[in-house]
Amino acid sequence: MTDLMTRRFPYLPLASTLLLAGLLLSTTASADSAEDAIQYRQSVFHTLAWQFSPMGAMAKGKQDYDATEFQTRAERLALLAQLPWEGFIEGSYDGDTDALSKISTDKTGFEKHAQALMDESQTLSEVAATQDFAKIREQFAATAKACKSCHQQYRAD
Numbered sequence: 001m002t003d004l005m006t007r008r009f010p011y012l013p014l015a016s017t018l019l020l021a022g023l024l025l026s027t028t029a030s031a032d033s034a035e036d037a038i039q040y041r042q043s044v045f046h047t048l049a050w051q052f053s054p055m056g057a058m059a060k061g062k063q064d065y066d067a068t069e070f071q072t073r074a075e076r077l078a079l080l081a082q083l084p085w086e087g088f089i090e091g092s093y094d095g096d097t098d099a100l101s102k103i104s105t106d107k108t109g110f111e112k113h114a115q116a117l118m119d120e121s122q123t124l125s126e127v128a129a130t131q132d133f134a135k136i137r138e139q140f141a142a143t144a145k146a147c148k149s150c151h152q153q154y155r156a157d
Contacts, residue, residue: 034092041087074128081121113150
């Protein structure tokens with residue numbers, strides 16, 4: 001039944017997740033506490049990774065390429081890539097986080113990296129619709145590079 005619902009309403013799992021997250025965070029998000037911000041952005045990044053990993057496996061030939069699944073995940077990624085940035089608030093670079101405090105002193109650079117991920121993810125979504133696997137693999141690599149570039153600058157390992 002779940003598989004049927006997902007095929008008939010491909011955005012249902014994402015919409016349900018975002019709705020639930022919104023409901024859960026609505027009472028705490030208004031407080032904008034550092035702990036809430038960390039939890040919010042980590043949740044979004046975890047969800048991004050959930051979409052990203054199967055696409056990577058397909059791009060690397062570790063999983064059979066499924067054009068429909070890839071396109072659906074790419075569309076979700078483009079949407080999700082817009083979300084985590086509001087969770088990088090002042091005071092949220094200490095505690096249970098890998099985010100470096102450099103983010104608060106280099107906002108312009110960080111915003112440039114955030115925009116690159118949003119742009120590359122959107123392009124990936126558009127390229128995935130063409131079902132040209134060679135171009136998809138190339139754009140997937142560009143999207144992954146945008147992620148890695150930001151991590152190298154603003155994330156502790």
